[in-house]
Amino acid sequence: MTPLHKEFGGEKKIVLVGCPNVGKSVVFNSLTGAYTTVSNYPGTSVEVSRGHCQIAGEQYQVLDTPGMYSLLPITEEERVGRRILFEEDPHVVIHVVDARNLERMLPMTIQLIEAGLPVLLLVNIIDEAERIGMRIDIALLDEKLGIPVVGAAIGRKRGLRELRQAIADYRPRRATFSYAADLERDIQRVTGLMHGKYRLECRSLALMLMQRDEEVQKMVLAGEGERAAGIAEMVNIVVFERRVDLHLRISLERKRICKGLLDGVVSLREGGRPAFAERLSALTMNPWTGVPLLLLVLYFGLYKFVGGFGAGTVVDLLEGTIFEEHLNPWAIAWFEQHVPWYWLRELVVGEYGLFTLGVRYAVAIILPIVGTFFIAFAMIEDSGYFPRLAMLVDRVFKRIGLNGRAVIPMVLGFGCDTMATVVTRTLETVRERILATLLLTLAIPCSAQMGVILGLLSGVPGALAVWIASLTGIFLLVGLLAARVMPGERPMFYMEIPPMRLPQPRNVLVKTLTRMQWYFLEIFPLFMIASVLLWAGKLSGALGWLVDVMQPVMHLLGLPKETAAAFIIGFFRRDFGAAGLYDLQTNGLLSPVQLTVAAVTLTLFVPCVAQFLVMKKERGWKVSLIIFVVVTALAFSVGFGLNRLLLVTGIL
Amino acid sequence: MRVSAKAEEILEALWIVTEEQGAVAADFAALGIEANDQGLAELLGVAYVEVLGERVRLRPEGRDEARMTVRRHRLAERLMMDILDIQGPPGDDRACEFEHLLHHGVDTKICTLLNHPTTCPHGKPIPSGSCCEQARANGEVGVVALTELKPGDPGEIAYLAAGDVRKMQKLMSMGVLPGTSVKLLRTYPSYIFKVGQSEFAVDEELAREIFVRKEVE
Numbered sequence: 109m110t111p112l113h114k115e116f117g118g119e120k121k122i123v124l125v126g127c128p129n130v131g132k133s134v135v136f137n138s139l140t141g142a143y144t145t146v147s148n149y150p151g152t153s154v155e156v157s158r159g160h161c162q163i164a165g166e167q168y169q170v171l172d173t174p175g176m177y178s179l180l181p182i183t184e185e186e187r188v189g190r191r192i193l194f195e196e197d198p199h200v201v202i203h204v205v206d207a208r209n210l211e212r213m214l215p216m217t218i219q220l221i222e223a224g225l226p227v228l229l230l231v232n233i234i235d236e237a238e239r240i241g242m243r244i245d246i247a248l249l250d251e252k253l254g255i256p257v258v259g260a261a262i263g264r265k266r267g268l269r270e271l272r273q274a275i276a277d278y279r280p281r282r283a284t285f286s287y288a289a290d291l292e293r294d295i296q297r298v299t300g301l302m303h304g305k306y307r308l309e310c311r312s313l314a315l316m317l318m319q320r321d322e323e324v325q326k327m328v329l330a331g332e333g334e335r336a337a338g339i340a341e342m343v344n345i346v347v348f349e350r351r352v353d354l355h356l357r358i359s360l361e362r363k364r365i366c367k368g369l370l371d372g373v374v375s376l377r378e379g380g381r382p383a384f385a386e387r388l389s390a391l392t393m394n395p396w397t398g399v400p401l402l403l404l405v406l407y408f409g410l411y412k413f414v415g416g417f418g419a420g421t422v423v424d425l426l427e428g429t430i431f432e433e434h435l436n437p438w439a440i441a442w443f444e445q446h447v448p449w450y451w452l453r454e455l456v457v458g459e460y461g462l463f464t465l466g467v468r469y470a471v472a473i474i475l476p477i478v479g480t481f482f483i484a485f486a487m488i489e490d491s492g493y494f495p496r497l498a499m500l501v502d503r504v505f506k507r508i509g510l511n512g513r514a515v516i517p518m519v520l521g522f523g524c525d526t527m528a529t530v531v532t533r534t535l536e537t538v539r540e541r542i543l544a545t546l547l548l549t550l551a552i553p554c555s556a557q558m559g560v561i562l563g564l565l566s567g568v569p570g571a572l573a574v575w576i577a578s579l580t581g582i583f584l585l586v587g588l589l590a591a592r593v594m595p596g597e598r599p600m601f602y603m604e605i606p607p608m609r610l611p612q613p614r615n616v617l618v619k620t621l622t623r624m625q626w627y628f629l630e631i632f633p634l635f636m637i638a639s640v641l642l643w644a645g646k647l648s649g650a651l652g653w654l655v656d657v658m659q660p661v662m663h664l665l666g667l668p669k670e671t672a673a674a675f676i677i678g679f680f681r682r683d684f685g686a687a688g689l690y691d692l693q694t695n696g697l698l699s700p701v702q703l704t705v706a707a708v709t710l711t712l713f714v715p716c717v718a719q720f721l722v723m724k725k726e727r728g729w730k731v732s733l734i735i736f737v738v739v740t741a742l743a744f745s746v747g748f749g750l751n752r753l754l755l756v757t758g759i760l
Numbered sequence: 761m762r763v764s765a766k767a768e769e770i771l772e773a774l775w776i777v778t779e780e781q782g783a784v785a786a787d788f789a790a791l792g793i794e795a796n797d798q799g800l801a802e803l804l805g806v807a808y809v810e811v812l813g814e815r816v817r818l819r820p821e822g823r824d825e826a827r828m829t830v831r832r833h834r835l836a837e838r839l840m841m842d843i844l845d846i847q848g849p850p851g852d853d854r855a856c857e858f859e860h861l862l863h864h865g866v867d868t869k870i871c872t873l874l875n876h877p878t879t880c881p882h883g884k885p886i887p888s889g890s891c892c893e894q895a896r897a898n899g900e901v902g903v904v905a906l907t908e909l910k911p912g913d914p915g916e917i918a919y920l921a922a923g924d925v926r927k928m929q930k931l932m933s934m935g936v937l938p939g940t941s942v943k944l945l946r947t948y949p950s951y952i953f954k955v956g957q958s959e960f961a962v963d964e965e966l967a968r969e970i971f972v973r974k975e976v977e
Contacts, residue, residue, distance in 0.1 A: 177933035182926055208957035212935030240957065320925070355925065359932040363939070393961075395949055499950040499961035511963070512950070601963040602930060605952065 119160070119169040120199035122275060123192055125220070127213055128175030129606050130206045131232045133157075135262050136172035139272075156192060164276040168199065179219040179312070180319055183536050187323070193225060194307060194327070200278045201225045202271075207237035207244060207259070211370055215362040218285055221255060224309035226280040228256045230271060235261040236607070241377035249373045254283030287361040294318070294346045301339045304331030317343045319355060385608040392496040393605075402497065409484040410522070411562075418480030419559030427472035439463055455643050466639035469687055470632050477559035478627055481523045482620040490611035490619075494519070495603050502601045508587025509543045509594065510535070511601040517544055521552035524627055526719040528552070529726060539596035542735075545727055546590055549719065550739045551583040553711045560686040561707050564693055568700045570760055571707070578708045578750060586742065634718055642677065651676070661744065666751040668697055671706050678710055685710050700760045701751065709747030713740065763806065765860045766799035768829045774809065774818050775826040780884070785815040831887045832862040834880035835870050841881045842874065851881075875902030906951060906970040909944040915972035916941055927966065934960055936970060 122139070124132045136142070140159030157172040173189035181187040193201065203220055205213040210231060220227045231244060250257040256274045260267025286292060298314035306313060306327070316324040317339070329336045347354060391397040440457045447453050457464045488494065494516055502512030514535055521528035525548050532544045553561065565571040645651030651673070658672035670692055678685020689706055692698055698706065723732040754760055763771070770791055777786040793800055800816070803809045808822025818826055836855040840846045846854055862870060868891045871877075876892040879885055895902075903918040917940045920931055935955050936942075945959065946952040951967040952959055962970075 178929070180929055180933075182930055206958075209935070212956050212958065216933075237957075319929075355928050355932065356920065356938070359937055360939070363937050390945075393946055393952060495961065499952065501949075502961075502963055503949050506963070512961070598965075600927060600930075600966055601950065601961070602934065602966055603961045604934070605959040605961055 119167050121196055122161075122168050122170045123196060123198045123201045124170070124172045124204060125176065125189060125193065125201060125216075126204035127177055127206070127209075127216070127604075129604060130175075130204050130213070131262055132172055132175070132204045135202065135204055135230065135232070135271075136170055138262050138265070138268055140170050156188060163272045166276070168275070171196065171198075176216075178216050179223065180316065180321055184533060190323075193220075193223070194323075197307070198226060200228050200275055202228045202230050202275075204230045204232050207231045207234040208240065208242060210237075210244065210374060211366060214366040214369065215359070217253070217255075218362050218365055219312065221253070221283055222285065222309060222315075223312035226278065228258065228274055228278060229253065230262075231257060231259045232262055234259045235264055235266065243375045243377070245373045249369070252369050252373070254281050285365045287358075287365075291357060291361060294350070297346060298339065298342055301335060301342055302328070302332065303335065304328065304333075306331055315358060318346055318350075319358070320347070389492075389496065389605075389608045392493060392608075393499060395500065398496070398500050402500070405488065405493070409488060410481075413484050414477060414480045414555055415559060415562045418477045418555075419563050422476035422480070423473055423559070423563075426476060427468065431468045431472045436464055436468065451647060454647065455640070458643065458646075460639050460642035460646060462636060462639045462643075465642075466635040470628075470635040473560065473687055474556040475624070475628065477556050478524065478554075479620065479624050481555035482623045482627075483616065485520065485523055486616040486619045486623075487611045490609065490615060492606045492608045495605045498603055499601075499605070506599070506601070507591070508547070508584065509591025509596075509599070510540055510587070511599040513601065513603060514540065514544050517548065518552060521548045521554065522558065523555045523623075525549065525552060525554045526630065526716070526722050527623070527627070529719055529722045533726065535599075537596060537599060539594055540599050542727060542731055543587070543590055543594060545723055545731075546735050546738070547583060547587055549723065549735055550586060550712055550742060551579050553579070557686045557711065560690050561711065564686070564690055564703065565707060567693075568703060568760070571700055571704045574704050574750075574754070574759065575707055575711070578746065579711060582712065582742070582746060630718055634716075638677065665705055665709060665744070665747045666755070667702050667706055668692075670697055671702075674706070675710065675713065678713055678716075685713070701754045704754065704760060705747050705751045708750055709743050712743035712746055762863065763802055763808075763825065764799060766797075767802045768860060770797070770799045770803060770816075771808065771818075771822065771826040772829045772833055774816060775830045778818050779827075785812060785817040788814055788816070791816060827887045828867070828889070829859075831889060832867050833859040834884065834886040835859075835867055835874065835877070836862060837880045837882070838874050838877050838886075839870055875904065903971050903973050906942070906944060906953065906967040906972055907947070907964060909947075909972065909974065911944055911946055913974065914941065914943045915974050918971045918973045921969045921971055927969065931966065931970065936960075942970075942972060 124136055126132050136157060136159060139161045141161070142157075142159040156174070159170045159172075161168050161170055171192055173192050174185035176186040176189045179190060179193075181190050201220060203217050205217070217227060217229055229249075231246065231249075234244065237244065244259060246257050246259040256278065258267055258271050258274050260271060262268060262271070287295070295311055295314050295318075298317060299310040302310045302314065313324055313328060317328060325340075328339060332339060350357065392401055436457070443453045443457045447456075454461065456462050459465070497519075498512035498515045500512075501515055505511055505514055514532075516534070517528045517531045520531055528548050529545055532541045532548070535541045535544055561575065562572070565575055642651060645654065654676055655669060655672040658675060659669045662669055662672050662675075671689070674685045674688030674692065676685075677688045686707070689698075689703075689710065693703060720732065720736065723735065727735075770793060773791045774786055777783050777790055788795060795811075795814075800809070800811075803822065804811065806822075808819060808825060810817050810819055833855065836859040837851065840851040840855045840858065844854075868889060871889055871891050872895075876888070876895055877886055878888070905921075906915075909915060917936060917938050919938055920928055920936065935958070940955055943954045944951065945954055950961045950963055952961050953967075954960075
């Protein structure tokens with residue numbers, strides 16, 4: 109916000125809240141014209157997105173919050189969402205709900221109204237509800253709830269005008285819903301003692317106090333000062349009296365209120381088709397058909413499309429034809445002619461030159477691979493396949509201390525480990541987040557690295573199988589051990605399974621471009637820095653010295669000393685290192701065993717700088733340093749062991 | 761007629777050997793008693809059993825008592841393991857002591873509480889009591905965990921048993937509330953159920969804490 113805005117009291121704020129997967133981000137995008145990632149996967153918005161829009165000549169700020177099921181948060185992202193409601197002063201809070209599940213989601217509307225927030229209910233995805241024979245009387249619901257209600261299918265641009273109109277016309281109205289007399293009496297016992305000033309209604313705070321919400325406890329402690337002790341005492345009395353069923357009672361009361369509200373509002377026509385989508389959905393969740401389907405998705409999505417098309421066809425064209433045959437020779441020739449200084453020629457077009465190495469790797473090798481991965485990921489994501497995959501792998505993931513939910517960061521890790529590390533935030537416990545981060549850092553190769561390695565190993569029969577087996581083995585083994593070593597409760601798994609939908613090309617495209625943009629902005633500078641550092645290292649002799657230092661280690665792994673450079677480059681970006689191996693391979697410097705050992709070690713080896721920095725930000729210094737050390741040690745010991753094993757058994 | 765705990769043990773063992781394993785009579789050794797056993801004398805006194813040489817035979821007069829003794833024992837086991845969560849040998853030991861207290865209609869109450877179970881935790885059949893027959897005749901449907909439903913079964917949520925408040929809240933906020941209709945869709949690898957128009961996947965631990973009233977077929 110600019111200071112100017114502050115002077116005029118700031119822009120009015122519009123806050124979007126609601127369950128995961130009801131289309132909050134679509135609403136955000138439609139209002140602001142900006143783009144936040146939209147998908148058919150619960151919990152895509154991890155952070156709060158802010159955008160601006162103009163309605164009826166007035167400027168608004170729009171805030172999109174992570175999904176939350178109720179005002180009592182359980183996960184970190186729910187907490188983030190609620191804090192917005194606690195701290196901001198919104199002009200209107202738009203509660204976005206899925207029309208088909210109106211009854212289930214309406215209790216949160218009640219909670220929001222009860223908290224005294226200026227609520228507007230947006231009944232979204234109404235087209236799909238109509239398709240299954242549901243009719244919703246929006247006007248009647250508006251009247252009964254006492255707040256503005258808009259029916260819409262924002263994804264199809266339906267109801268957007270009405271929504272904007274409703275925002276412009278918004279005037280807070282008061283509505284109260286009463287619970288059963290005994291519950292009301294207990295709420296009264298607590299609110300009667302509260303005299304502080306709060307942004308939210310005391311009634312709502314009292315209910316949250318009774319449900320032992322720590323943040324609200326702190327808030328009330330601050331707001332009441334000396335009275336806080338008395339309130340806490342009263343809360344304890346109520347909680348004890350209602351120890352048997354307090355939470356349940358409150359939920360049931362809200363449900364009763366909602367049932368009454370929806371009476372006459374929703375009518376359901378029976379009959380409807382068990383669509384193809386439903387049959388496909390059933391197939392993906394049955395292990396007998398689900399696992400083959402997964403393999404198909406992996407084969408076509410990852411191997412054929414990313415590995416074959418992205419890392420093969422597109423890279424060949426960009427790197428092999430455009431860069432190697434045209435751009436590089438031209439650039440080198442131009443510099444030879446016009447630049448007299450050796451160091452500058454080296455900096456731009458030398459072995460580790462900004463252009464010949466940095467730009468070439470970033471644009472011609474990494475970008476097409478990452479791009480094709482993001483296309484495949486977006487399509488799978490929008491189809492709603494991931495929650496089904498999550499439920500399929502839950503049992504296996506439980507063994508490694510995670511639950512099915514972790515499948516998203518893991519799969520995303522195959523695209524970019526840095527991005528995936530950010531997404532581990534959606535996991536519920538700190539323990540799960542640390543375990544997931546460790547496994548991502550260690551055993552999940554990102555698409556750029558994988559593309560290069562797939563290309564590298566495909567020439568050697570069996571090498572690919574050894575590589576996959578080693579990584580899978582390490583992933584499971586380290587997961588099992590880490591889950592044993594790390595104390596903490598067993599994770600629980602629950603997840604909403606959204607309907608399967610056909611991905612919309614525009615959404616896939618926009619999402620891919622946004623992710624590619626993020627990726628490019630994030631990594632391009634690092635490629636440049638890496639080039640400069642390597643150039644400086646080469647000219648000053650430091651690189652040679654480092655290579656010499658690393659040589660005994662390489663020797664232990666049975667690798668030629670030239671690979672040391674690839675590992676050092678690999679510290680700047682894992683994929684960068686893999687590409688370094690690619691150069692060694694084309695020069696015929698590596699035997700099949702050496703190639704495999706190098707590929708496995710490099711994949712396991714220390715993650716790229718960007719991932720490490722994100723890890724530090726998300727997990728803190730201590731944890732990230734421990735992960736760093738553990739991963740490095742494991743990578744080299746596995747490389748050492750694998751080399752011995754391959755030599756003894758003579759597999760390759 | 762009420763017999764002593766010692767006699768009940770003999771009746772129980774005798775029922776298993778003769779009724780469940782199909783023998784005509786049981787050896788003293790199989791029952792773990794001597795010829796001069798007090799419990800045996802008691803049973804002979806009320807003519808529930810007869811002794812043929814080294815073997816004991818259950819007489820028709822004693823059948824009913826034996827059957828109910830076995831029933832009480834296995835109900836006690838269910839109670840220990842399902843409700844009180846005392847597993848393994850300690851559970852077995854407690855059940856052995858507890859069964860002798862299940863007289864005067866206490867067994868009926870426990871049986872109803874447990875929703876008329878048909879097998880003990882070790883998989884052996886629990887002889888049905890009059891309460892079970894009555895419930896069947898009236899078509900009563902009890903409350904079972906979601907895990908007991910078969911895929912495709914509809915039901916109505918009766919209550920949530922989650923010990924952990926967080927879990928309860930999560931389930932409730934997903935719309936899993938008493939009185940809601942559910943339909944179980946899959947049981948493996950995770951439990952998938954439908955509430956309203958939404959489908960949810962939960963793991964076995966959570967599914968075990970959702971109790972549903974089965975709908976009458």
